[in-house]
Amino acid sequence: xxxxxxLKMGEFLLVTIQVDMHDRLALTLQDDLTTMIVKSRAxxxxxxxxxxxxxxSFIGRMLGNIASMSRVLDAATVVVGMQxxxxxxxxxLGLSLTGxxxxxxxxxxxxxxRGSLAPANGHARHQN
Amino acid sequence: xxxxxxRLAQIIAKHEQDVLSQWIKEQTSAMTHxxxxxxxxxxxxxSRALLNGIRNAVQRGRLDDxxxxxxxxxxxxxxxxxxxxxxxxxSPSETATFVFSLKQPLFAQLRTEVGGDPDALADELWTISMxxxxxxxxxxxxxQKTREELILRQQQEMLELSTPVVELWDGILALPLxxxxxxxxxxxxxxxxxxxxxxxxxxIAIVDITGVPxxxxxxxxxxxxxxxxxxxxxxxxxxxxxxxQIAQTIVHLGVDLGTVITKATLAGAFVVxxxxxxxxxxxxxxx
Numbered sequence: 245x246x247x248x249x250x251l252k253m254g255e256f257l258l259v260t261i262q263v264d265m266h267d268r269l270a271l272t273l274q275d276d277l278t279t280m281i282v283k284s285r286a287x288x289x290x291x292x293x294x295x296x297x298x299x300x301s302f303i304g305r306m307l308g309n310i311a312s313m314s315r316v317l318d319a320a321t322v323v324v325g326m327q328x329x330x331x332x333x334x335x336x337l338g339l340s341l342t343g344x345x346x347x348x349x350x351x352x353x354x355x356x357x358r359g360s361l362a363p364a365n366g367h368a369r370h371q372n
Numbered sequence: 373x374x375x376x377x378x379r380l381a382q383i384i385a386k387h388e389q390d391v392l393s394q395w396i397k398e399q400t401s402a403m404t405h406x407x408x409x410x411x412x413x414x415x416x417x418x419s420r421a422l423l424n425g426i427r428n429a430v431q432r433g434r435l436d437d438x439x440x441x442x443x444x445x446x447x448x449x450x451x452x453x454x455x456x457x458x459x460x461x462x463s464p465s466e467t468a469t470f471v472f473s474l475k476q477p478l479f480a481q482l483r484t485e486v487g488g489d490p491d492a493l494a495d496e497l498w499t500i501s502m503x504x505x506x507x508x509x510x511x512x513x514x515x516q517k518t519r520e521e522l523i524l525r526q527q528q529e530m531l532e533l534s535t536p537v538v539e540l541w542d543g544i545l546a547l548p549l550x551x552x553x554x555x556x557x558x559x560x561x562x563x564x565x566x567x568x569x570x571x572x573x574x575x576i577a578i579v580d581i582t583g584v585p586x587x588x589x590x591x592x593x594x595x596x597x598x599x600x601x602x603x604x605x606x607x608x609x610x611x612x613x614x615x616x617q618i619a620q621t622i623v624h625l626g627v628d629l630g631t632v633i634t635k636a637t638l639a640g641a642f643v644v645x646x647x648x649x650x651x652x653x654x655x656x657x658x659x
Contacts, residue, residue, distance in 0.1 A: 323604075324606065326604050326605050326606070328563060328566030328567055328569075328570060328601075328605065330604075331566055331601040331602075331604040331605050332559075332562055332563065332566065332601055334601075334604060335562075335597045335600045335601045335604070336597075340600035340601075340603070340604065341604060346603060346604055346605065346606040347606035348569065348570070348573055348575070348605060348606040348607065349573070349606075352573075352575070352606060353606075
């Protein structure tokens, strides 16, 4: 079955969506990502959607949901690389993903994640 | 209604040169003659082409159906004539008179040909009159259409002209909006801004609305959409250039600008943007 790979980079998880999302794929990703966050105790998730060119309301909502779920599991989440057309579509659909942090590209997203983790470094964390 | 039995074809064929020279004389002596816009040689050429076209069409087709296939060449000529005249600055009536002025010479010829038979003359007059009226109206319609195309193109150009995205500083974009924001313009503005964000990798965009005359709920909604779209791309937006009047309107309308940073002037927004990017501008010491 088709799956979107979830890569672990230090204390971050990296999800790059390189194919067109369909509904089943989005649901699988949601399952996989939440499981992976709990298993790897990641504190940051970066979702790269730069290759995503078509979104509908379902996928838009799923993106928002996935980001919110990661946050509930105490992992800072950044969505990066959104295409202009996708951004316009989401806004027109009324899905402005409030509460989800965004960045232009992976590099800036990583900076944002590191920045958001810096203050939290004070409390104990398992290093694995 | 007799569609085909008119003697028009006969008359034009027999007296083509006479009719043409009379017609041109008619046109050049009329009030609507514009030697400043159209030379007489061109006028002669246009008149000759049209008369020729009418003759051919009349020989083959019906007189009461100018939309038919036989009239295609005539329509083509009229298209060109009215399009050119619309661009040159002729008025609609000046353009239509080009066709209507053909009545006089044709009627004159008709009178000499069938003057003896009042009934036939009246019939023929009616047929030709109807035909020329239709052609004249067709010209006016085309004229109007050309003008509309012109207006549409100008609108398009204005749309492009009025939405520049300026790079103010490394990582700071400015979007000075001028004129009213409607849905179509918001779309263009949004696309331009997002495109520029991708190109420059800017993290902050300042939307300056100094040039927006009024802000109602719709305009505010469009602004918020633009801000939301930019945020999805990872860029923060600052709205600047809010005049006192506009601030009052926004509050009276109950528009919620939410978490968007707003500043009274572009300069104020620029300072905030510099702070956010961690840049500092300072005057050289000792001055």
